[in-house]
Amino acid sequence: MDAPLSELLEFLRYPSISTDPAYAGSVAECAQWLYKKFLSMGLSATVHPTAGHPVVVARNAHRAGLRTVLIYGHYDVQPVDPLDLWTTPPFEPRIENEIIFARGATDNKGQILSHIQGVAEMLRREGELPVNLIFLVEGEEEIGSRNLGKFLQDNREALHCDVIAVSDTGMIGPGIPTLTYGLRGIACLEIKVTGPAMDLHSGIYGGAVANPITVLARMLATLHDENGHVAVDGFYDEVNSLEPWEKEVWAKLPMNDAELIKLTGVPELTGEAEFTALERIWSRPTAELNGIGGGYQGEGSKTVIPREAFAKLSFRLVPDQNPQTILNRVKTHFEKVAPRGVRVEITLGHSGAPYLMNPGSSHGMAARRALQTVFGSDVALIREGGAIPIVNTFREMLGAETLLLGLALPDCRAHSPNENFPVENYRAGIRLNQALLRELAL
Ligand SMILES: [Zn+2]
Numbered sequence: 001m002d003a004p005l006s007e008l009l010e011f012l013r014y015p016s017i018s019t020d021p022a023y024a025g026s027v028a029e030c031a032q033w034l035y036k037k038f039l040s041m042g043l044s045a046t047v048h049p050t051a052g053h054p055v056v057v058a059r060n061a062h063r064a065g066l067r068t069v070l071i072y073g074h075y076d077v078q079p080v081d082p083l084d085l086w087t088t089p090p091f092e093p094r095i096e097n098e099i100i101f102a103r104g105a106t107d108n109k110g111q112i113l114s115h116i117q118g119v120a121e122m123l124r125r126e127g128e129l130p131v132n133l134i135f136l137v138e139g140e141e142e143i144g145s146r147n148l149g150k151f152l153q154d155n156r157e158a159l160h161c162d163v164i165a166v167s168d169t170g171m172i173g174p175g176i177p178t179l180t181y182g183l184r185g186i187a188c189l190e191i192k193v194t195g196p197a198m199d200l201h202s203g204i205y206g207g208a209v210a211n212p213i214t215v216l217a218r219m220l221a222t223l224h225d226e227n228g229h230v231a232v233d234g235f236y237d238e239v240n241s242l243e244p245w246e247k248e249v250w251a252k253l254p255m256n257d258a259e260l261i262k263l264t265g266v267p268e269l270t271g272e273a274e275f276t277a278l279e280r281i282w283s284r285p286t287a288e289l290n291g292i293g294g295g296y297q298g299e300g301s302k303t304v305i306p307r308e309a310f311a312k313l314s315f316r317l318v319p320d321q322n323p324q325t326i327l328n329r330v331k332t333h334f335e336k337v338a339p340r341g342v343r344v345e346i347t348l349g350h351s352g353a354p355y356l357m358n359p360g361s362s363h364g365m366a367a368r369r370a371l372q373t374v375f376g377s378d379v380a381l382i383r384e385g386g387a388i389p390i391v392n393t394f395r396e397m398l399g400a401e402t403l404l405l406g407l408a409l410p411d412c413r414a415h416s417p418n419e420n421f422p423v424e425n426y427r428a429g430i431r432l433n434q435a436l437l438r439e440l441a442l
Contacts, residue, residue: 004117005095007037008426011075011109012093012102018053018076018143027053027139030075034116034137041120043135048155050147053139057159060123062132069440070134070161070400071433072390073112073168074141077104078415085417098423105421107414111167111407112137114429122434130441134161141168144350145390152397161400163363165436167429168388169406172380173254174422177371180404181359182282182383183391185317187327188349191216191334192310193294195342199304210341212309213294219344220311222337223287228272230287232333238320242283249381250278263410282383286316287330314349316385323351352389357401363440367403370435374428405432 001009014030017023031047031054038045038058045058053076062068080090080103088094093102100110115135122129136159138148152159171178193212200209225231257269260277271280280286294309296302315326327348338344358364359381371379384404391402407429413419 004113004120004430005423005426007117008100008110008113009093009102011113012100012104013091014075015080015091016076016104016139017079018140019079024053027076031056031139034075037116038135041116042123043119043133048151050140050151052143052147055139055148055151056135056137057155058135058137060129060133066130066132067163067440068132068134068161069437070136070159070164070398071112071115072136072138072164072166072394072402073115074108074138075104075112076139076142077107077109078142080417082417087418090417090419095423099420100423100426101418101420103419105419106408106412107419108141108168110421110426111429114407114426115165115167115433118430118433119437121430122437129437131437133437134159141390145393148390149393149397152393156397159398161398163440164391164394164398164400164402165367165405165440166388166391166402167405167407167432169384169404170408170410170412171406171425172382172410174409175375175377176254176380177375177377178380178382178406179359179364179367179371180382180384180406181357181364182319183355183388183404184282184285184383184385185321185323185352185354185389186387187315187317187323187351189313189315189327189330190310190347190349191219191313192308192345192347193219193338193342194308194345196305196307199295199307202303202305206305209305210339211305212342213306215339215342216292216294216309216311218339219334219337220289220292222333223289223313228270230285232287232329234329235285235287235326238322238325239285240319242279246283246381247279250282251276253278253380253382281385283318285318285321285326288314288316290314316387317354319354319356321354323353327351352387353392355388355391355395355402356383357403361401363401363403366439366442367405367436370432370439371405373435374432403436405436407432 016027016030034056043058048055090103169180193216195212291312295306368379407425
């Protein structure tokens with residue numbers, strides 16, 4: 001096993017689970033490992049404490065007149081439960097058929113380390129880099145990058161850069177170089193319907209008081225019309241239609257309805273009929289119910305009119321929807337459809353704006369050339385349905401666009417048992433980093 005690979009296995013052995021305080025020591029040790037790795041490459045490095053887990057920053061000696069590239073990643077990982085679904089222990093990495101299995105293999109240790117190894121190789125071979133480089137590797141991505149915004153603000157000058165590169169997204173398929181140029185945003189909300197002061201006997205009172213579950217179910221059913229459109233007034237007001245080139249390019253991607261049915265296990269895909277499934281996922285906003293509760297949930301029956309019912313909702317947003325505006329419109333909608341006889345309480349939750357960059361910009365084109373060079377095939381230009389809120393923070397705080405150069409495969413099982421990353425993708429990432437820095441230097 002060569003050094004880049006054995007070092008990845010070392011990196012993967014730290015149980016750097018950021019959400020669980022029991023692992024805080026391991027998270028800190030993992031940051032130290034990175035710090036030492038950066039020093040060994042000849043970069044200067046600092047482990048910055050935050051109110052939570054540390055941020056590791058490394059840089060080469062910056063020279064006037066060169067472009068500055070910031071590469072972002074994270075060294076923290078998700079919890080491993082349910083542990084019994086792992087074939088082998090999550091923090092004892094194993095390689096089977098050229099695939100590395102471990103928590104963090106793809107999200108994000110394998111991907112960020114491929115960039116670090118790319119730089120290490122270039123420095124070893126050429127003595128210097130064609131750009132001014134900053135590595136920013138945080139330990140709180142999996143818990144919402146709680147302290148990174150403040151860190152960026154406090155270190156705005158030192159982190160000044162022309163462009164940012166992140167490998168924490170996916171490839172559309174094995175061997176297909178992929179540039180993600182758009183992400184959906186998110187906005188969350190909880191609704192609670194309260195009726196009587198306590199659960200009531202449904203025989204003694206039923207018929208004379210409103211049932212909170214019935215009320216909530218009716219209210220939630222007003223969110224969509226029969227064609228799958230969100231029926232909240234003004235919901236689509238700021239939604240942009242797709243550019244013709246996007247429709248054309250997406251239609252040719254090796255991802256079709258049959259593939260999506262296989263991946264999800266649903267009997268049939270549904271949604272807005274005038275859009276393809278990929279268009280619905282990448283470019284259309286949604287309203288989703290994530291959880292619902294109230295009343296008796298145990299064995300058998302219990303004849304009550306429950307005191308309350310609640311639901312948790314999230315909305316996936318697209319450019320140029322504003323999360324706060326959308327949440328307010330949804331709140332107004334629910335207030336309008338709420339019947340008398342109950343109290344309705346709406347709590348607005350966390351949110352993040354959508355993201356869109358121009359894949360035809362000079363940085364976008366540089367990324368595409370680098371991807372093309374390394375993988376030797378046409379670059380897939382995609383958006384993703386999920387959110388990466390930090391890219392908006394980068395845009396606001398550092399004024400720089402983010403290039404999302406994903407190396408994960410659709411079956412890498414990030415956040416799930418048996419997370420994995422092909423050795424081939426790790427090696428491709430090492431080459432991609434070097435091609436990217438060369439292209440961005442021009
Ligand atoms: Zn993750």
